[in-house]
Amino acid sequence: MCAAFTLSISRTISNYAYGTRQASFERFSMKSRQVSFYVQLHEVSQLMVAVQDHVIPRYEALPHFLGLTVIKCDVRTRAEVIVTSFWDDGLDGSEQEASNFISEIHELTGAKPSRKAFDTLYAQVRDSAGIFQLWPVLPM
Secondary structure, three states: OEEEEEEEEOOOOOOOOOOOOOOOOOOOOEEEEEEEEEEEHHHHHHHHHHHHHHHHHHHHOOOOEEEEEEEEEEEOOEEEEEEEEEEOOOOHHHHHHHHHHHHHHHHHHOOOOEEEEEEEOOEEEEOOOOOEEEEOOOOO
């Protein structure tokens, strides 16, 4: 069974197409960093405590942090975990914290996470009032 957890959206960014389903093409750059790894199923709870107690507070202190998702998919006796952090202006200030996070994962679980960085072309979230918040694709 696969599950998704949204752990933190630390601040709201400007919404270029508020209340509409049509994206505006104003320039907006959002980056994502993805860390993925496998852990034993019994290690997931311990990992999530570390994320909530250590990773999120450190990321929230960084100026361009937008939010974080943690998803998992059970694969027999292990869980594949994918952590994606979102940044509104590059990844420059987050590199050290990403390295610290990977070290923590390794210390807790023995896993050796892989890491990738992405340009986020489009993101959409429905807020608690049911309104879609859109972040548009970059013009190509």
